[in-house]
Amino acid sequence: MSTVSEALVPPARPRLAVWKLASCDGCQLTLLDCEDELLALADRVEIAHFFEASSADAPGPYDLSLVEGSVTTPDALALVRHIRAVSRRLVTIGACATAGGIQALRNFADVAEFRAAVYARPDYIDTLATSTPVSAHVPVDFELQGCPIDRVQLLEVITAHLAGRTPGIPDHSVCFECKRRGNVCVTVAHGTPCLGPVTHAGCGALCPSYHRGCYGCFGPSDSPNLRALVPLLRRDGMDREAVVRLLRTFNAYSPAFARASTALEEGEDASAPQPAPTARGDGPGPDEPEGAGP
Amino acid sequence: MTHGSTRVLRISSLTRVEGEGGLHLRVHDGSVTEARLRIYEAPRFFEAFLRGRHCTEPPDITARVCGICPVAYQLSACQAVEDACGVTVDGTLAELRRLLYCGEWIESHALHIHLLHAPDFLGCADAVELARSHRVAVERGLRLKQAGNALVELLGGRSIHPVNVRLGGFHRAPTRAELRPLAERLRRALDDAWETVRWVSGFDFPDAECDEDLLALARPDRYAIEAGTPTVVPAGGGPARSFPVADFTEHVVERQVPHSTALRSELDGRRHLTGALARYGVNGRLLSPLALQAAREGGLGDPAEGAACRNPFRSVVVRAVEVLYAVEEALRIVDGYQPPPRPHVEVPPRAGTGHGATEAPRGLLYHRYTLDAAGLVTDARLVPPTAQNQAAIEEHLRRTAQTRVDAAHPRLPGEAELTAWCERAVRNHDPCISCSAHFLELTVERH
Numbered sequence: 013m014s015t016v017s018e019a020l021v022p023p024a025r026p027r028l029a030v031w032k033l034a035s036c037d038g039c040q041l042t043l044l045d046c047e048d049e050l051l052a053l054a055d056r057v058e059i060a061h062f063f064e065a066s067s068a069d070a071p072g073p074y075d076l077s078l079v080e081g082s083v084t085t086p087d088a089l090a091l092v093r094h095i096r097a098v099s100r101r102l103v104t105i106g107a108c109a110t111a112g113g114i115q116a117l118r119n120f121a122d123v124a125e126f127r128a129a130v131y132a133r134p135d136y137i138d139t140l141a142t143s144t145p146v147s148a149h150v151p152v153d154f155e156l157q158g159c160p161i162d163r164v165q166l167l168e169v170i171t172a173h174l175a176g177r178t179p180g181i182p183d184h185s186v187c188f189e190c191k192r193r194g195n196v197c198v199t200v201a202h203g204t205p206c207l208g209p210v211t212h213a214g215c216g217a218l219c220p221s222y223h224r225g226c227y228g229c230f231g232p233s234d235s236p237n238l239r240a241l242v243p244l245l246r247r248d249g250m251d252r253e254a255v256v257r258l259l260r261t262f263n264a265y266s267p268a269f270a271r272a273s274t275a276l277e278e279g280e281d282a283s284a285p286q287p288a289p290t291a292r293g294d295g296p297g298p299d300e301p302e303g304a305g306p
Numbered sequence: 307m308t309h310g311s312t313r314v315l316r317i318s319s320l321t322r323v324e325g326e327g328g329l330h331l332r333v334h335d336g337s338v339t340e341a342r343l344r345i346y347e348a349p350r351f352f353e354a355f356l357r358g359r360h361c362t363e364p365p366d367i368t369a370r371v372c373g374i375c376p377v378a379y380q381l382s383a384c385q386a387v388e389d390a391c392g393v394t395v396d397g398t399l400a401e402l403r404r405l406l407y408c409g410e411w412i413e414s415h416a417l418h419i420h421l422l423h424a425p426d427f428l429g430c431a432d433a434v435e436l437a438r439s440h441r442v443a444v445e446r447g448l449r450l451k452q453a454g455n456a457l458v459e460l461l462g463g464r465s466i467h468p469v470n471v472r473l474g475g476f477h478r479a480p481t482r483a484e485l486r487p488l489a490e491r492l493r494r495a496l497d498d499a500w501e502t503v504r505w506v507s508g509f510d511f512p513d514a515e516c517d518e519d520l521l522a523l524a525r526p527d528r529y530a531i532e533a534g535t536p537t538v539v540p541a542g543g544g545p546a547r548s549f550p551v552a553d554f555t556e557h558v559v560e561r562q563v564p565h566s567t568a569l570r571s572e573l574d575g576r577r578h579l580t581g582a583l584a585r586y587g588v589n590g591r592l593l594s595p596l597a598l599q600a601a602r603e604g605g606l607g608d609p610a611e612g613a614a615c616r617n618p619f620r621s622v623v624v625r626a627v628e629v630l631y632a633v634e635e636a637l638r639i640v641d642g643y644q645p646p647p648r649p650h651v652e653v654p655p656r657a658g659t660g661h662g663a664t665e666a667p668r669g670l671l672y673h674r675y676t677l678d679a680a681g682l683v684t685d686a687r688l689v690p691p692t693a694q695n696q697a698a699i700e701e702h703l704r705r706t707a708q709t710r711v712d713a714a715h716p717r718l719p720g721e722a723e724l725t726a727w728c729e730r731a732v733r734n735h736d737p738c739i740s741c742s743a744h745f746l747e748l749t750v751e752r753h
Contacts (some may be wrong), residue, residue, distance in 0.1 A: 034348035037324050038466040040372020044421060045455060045465060047448040051441075054434040065421060066432030067321040067729070084348045114370050115350035126354035139349055157404065160373060160466040185603040222470045223649075224477040230466070257359060262370065 029061035029074040033081025038160040052060035077227035080172030082108040082143045098152035107159035107262040114144040116265035159229040159262035183234040210236035231263035240270035322422040324741025356686035378666030380471040386673040390660025398646040399475040405639040407462045408632040412454025414667035415625045420447025427509040443547040455497040475650030499630035507604035520584035537560035571694040579698045580669030582624040587614035597631040618734035655681025706731035
């Protein structure tokens, strides 16, 4: 809390830095999309490093660093360590920075083959075998999910960090937002496959509002029950490969989605009748064929 | 860095551009012998992981190539897959796509004009600094950007990676009542766009001239945005020629140059330019009367009489004129809108190859997909505008640097000054480096 004497001398403005790793720039663009707040924000904080928006580049330390993008190159690895070292608080913004992004599909494939498929001279391309979230390499103070992140949530995160409080970002599922919005459930009413029950809130239940099933771009919610949802997706017409693809998009490498898609791919079919617990364990092993039961 | 009479300038991080790139310049005995745009944006391998995806997925997946022009990716992808499946989307659904695209042009151009490009002309580091001296203009720009975003948000659900686009059209079509409030906002945006043309046309433009062939989509009835036929206006005049979208990669060829790891595009063996200047040169006469008037008053000449703009610094005026046109087009579509009977037409998958091209704010964006009988993608190819423009950007970079070297003769210009000019030469083309990440140069040349 500021005292009267502190108020007489204007404190130095908190210093904000915005960084980019492998990404589409959409999450940092979200900051520039705060058209009503941008100039006011710039009065309150010093935007000290933001290459997409400014040629000015003031050295650290920074009070708050927002990091977009995933770690896919040796340079990026060095950069995240540098960012951590010069930042009081480090917040990752978006699916790339928090879960590895769509480019983490390489984590399920052979990166050398990927490289050869795109580049005539793959030997020129310096890339790591995996795309990983920032938190895999340095401690992160807060992770804001979404592909892209939500503008209002971004402002909340910035405001909260400046005020020294915890951001008020609920980690429940999209279903909560959908109900609040008064939508008719697309799964219950129309049999549309929807990832809403396992997906982190934040978008405002956009897809169901546009008569479409949620495709999980905000990543997993707190304790997502994929084991219950996958059979519903299968019931509503998706084959196993389609469910794997649905789970393997922008948050493919988030632990919950990765576990579920890998289990499906390796043959565990969650839509099969769940076997009664046996002496061996609580379900079919990953190497058993689809639909296998005891 | 000086090596005898050779001087090498490196700019490690370009600012106020989308994505990550740097510059490399070599000056030898007063001549700029080498100018390179280095792209070190990390590779993400879109074309590799698109294989095996269902044909309904490329619109959402490729949107993630670029957060600034996701609509361009979605609509080029839709068009290519629909082409593979033998489906044409027309009528109201095509108009709605054009409306959505107008929103992206407005927001992307307003961003580039006010937040990225204008600071160059007024000696500022960014829009925040610019707002101290030009608050009204910056606020007007943000308002325009917001109007474009509002359009994309209404039709697409959100402005970055919209959720409402699908093969065959939309998941849900807006009602007339939903679109109506936009009209009021767009009318105000029309005034803002007009003022923006006036504002930017008063900037101080250095002399410069580009001599690339101009490549843009064209259609007989309107200024092409969401569809058209690739059309070339050759440098130095001569008749325009066009070719089918399906032949795109026969004409625009990516070539690996020995001294660089970057792939460069050539159009029929020559350097070409795509984007605002190209569109204006190819289609300027098809602008609306109001946009034509703005162009004339903005010093661009009369495109109805064949005037083109070949000064890359003036591209900011062309973009402002395009914003005005996009606002007018959006108003026209909103005012005449009758909801379609269905929000989308069916696109039954079949084996085949399809091609799609649209005019992203920064230039022609081409997609090609090959599908198997089950509708899975077996091959994907994306050719983004900045990849096509790289050779032209480097040539403009070389010329701009040469101008500064000549001006400072016999001394060399200061590094900061040269850097600023080089960055300006690149920014003139609104490069989208994340988009170009499949033509990466990642090796660093050592000296």
